[in-house]
Amino acid sequence: MIDAITQKVANKERITRQEATWLWHNADDETLAELASRVRARYHKPDRATYLLMRIINYTNICVAKCDYCSFYRLPRAKDGYVRSNEWIYSKIDELIEVGGDLFGFNGGFNPALKIEYYEDLFGSIRQKYGETIEFYAMTVVELLYVARLSKLSTAEAVDRLKKAGVRWITGGGAEILDDEFRKRHSPLKYTVQEYMDTQKAILDAGLKTTGTMVIGFDETLEERLNHLDTVRNFQDVEISNGGPGLFSFLPWTYKPYNNELGGKEISSQEYLRHLALCRIYLDNIVHVRASVLTQNQNALVGLKYGADDFDIPWEDEVTQMAGAVIEKDVAQILGYAKAAGFDAQYRPVAAASARRCKAAQT
Numbered sequence: 001m002i003d004a005i006t007q008k009v010a011n012k013e014r015i016t017r018q019e020a021t022w023l024w025h026n027a028d029d030e031t032l033a034e035l036a037s038r039v040r041a042r043y044h045k046p047d048r049a050t051y052l053l054m055r056i057i058n059y060t061n062i063c064v065a066k067c068d069y070c071s072f073y074r075l076p077r078a079k080d081g082y083v084r085s086n087e088w089i090y091s092k093i094d095e096l097i098e099v100g101g102d103l104f105g106f107n108g109g110f111n112p113a114l115k116i117e118y119y120e121d122l123f124g125s126i127r128q129k130y131g132e133t134i135e136f137y138a139m140t141v142v143e144l145l146y147v148a149r150l151s152k153l154s155t156a157e158a159v160d161r162l163k164k165a166g167v168r169w170i171t172g173g174g175a176e177i178l179d180d181e182f183r184k185r186h187s188p189l190k191y192t193v194q195e196y197m198d199t200q201k202a203i204l205d206a207g208l209k210t211t212g213t214m215v216i217g218f219d220e221t222l223e224e225r226l227n228h229l230d231t232v233r234n235f236q237d238v239e240i241s242n243g244g245p246g247l248f249s250f251l252p253w254t255y256k257p258y259n260n261e262l263g264g265k266e267i268s269s270q271e272y273l274r275h276l277a278l279c280r281i282y283l284d285n286i287v288h289v290r291a292s293v294l295t296q297n298q299n300a301l302v303g304l305k306y307g308a309d310d311f312d313i314p315w316e317d318e319v320t321q322m323a324g325a326v327i328e329k330d331v332a333q334i335l336g337y338a339k340a341a342g343f344d345a346q347y348r349p350v351a352a353a354s355a356r357r358c359k360a361a362q363t
């Protein structure tokens with residue numbers, strides 16, 4: 001089997017689900033890394049990588065979805081629930097600009113008090129204040145889905161209103177595992193796979209950019225992981241065949257099991273790397289596969305050898321930090337890890353008129 005798979009990868013042919021299953025159970029780490037590096041080389045120079053310096057801004061922790069793996073949410077009327085003021089959010093943006101970042105990701109919860117007007121006001125004011133010098137991932141796919149419902153809009157109408165307010169990106173966050181059985185077990189109030197993918201399509205149809213994500217390490221089976229990868233690969237095929245850009249990137253990261261209802265244990269760094277490689281090999285129609293410094297720290301940079309070509313250096317993310325993530329802010333050290341893995345990592349500005357001067361990277 002390994003000879004047939006190796007030949008396929010060399011010929012730039014797609015591997016099947018059965019072959020992916022075989023690889024997962026039988027291939028050693030070096031083989032997975034080698035195959036993933038070959039697929040990576042179709043899109044990127046072998047010794048180059050790119051990175052971003054970004055901050056997640058958690059604008060509200062109030063959420064009614066009640067996912068059992070979540071350490072972050074508070075129900076409405078909880079004493080420690082919050083909605084941050086615009087001024088507080090601007091101060092977070094200014095802090096990151098000061099250290100050389102230009103990208104912000106907004107992530108909150110399903111807050112029944114925040115309808116579309118709240119987001120139009122917030123994102124419109126940010127675009128007005130900062131123009132094109134920064135960029136932001138306005139919300140995740142699942143937040144958009146919820147806000148559209150709450151505001152009695154179709155997702156297409158909600159996307160259109162956000163676009164008019166200055167939004168350019170919505171990320172694929174909140175996907176975890178795209179499998180309806182998994183969703184029923186852990187997150188029955190959040191979305192069905194069909195709803196999630198329909199929302200991704202509405203984002204792309206409106207001319208906005210979006211990404212694919214995945215979280216592993218709950219109790220999901222290999223079949224459920226492969227269902228996720230099949231859903232993403234098929235979606236990307238259709239988008240590309242229709243002449244669209246499709247998903248900009250795919251980011252798999254790992255579940256942190258602390259301070260929540262589900263609990264459990266973290267998967268090993270080896271399992272993360274093997275999964276990353278499998279994603280790179282399987283998702284042959286996505287240009288960027290990203291490593292997760294946020295949940296894997298130094299190990300994420302080893303991931304550049306397992307098919308990843310791009311990574312964030314995160315400055316803050318309350319959601320994963322409350323679940324046990326430890327953020328490392330020494331940019332030079334993180335770039336050193338990439339160097340040690342054999343990669344020269346260059347900053348990838350996302351903002352159209354980024355005035356980025358990465359002071360942190362220069363120290």
Ligand code: SF4
Nearest residue numbers: 063065066067070109
């Ligand atoms: S993971 Fe997101 S949607 Fe689920 S409870 Fe937490 S904040 Fe809400």
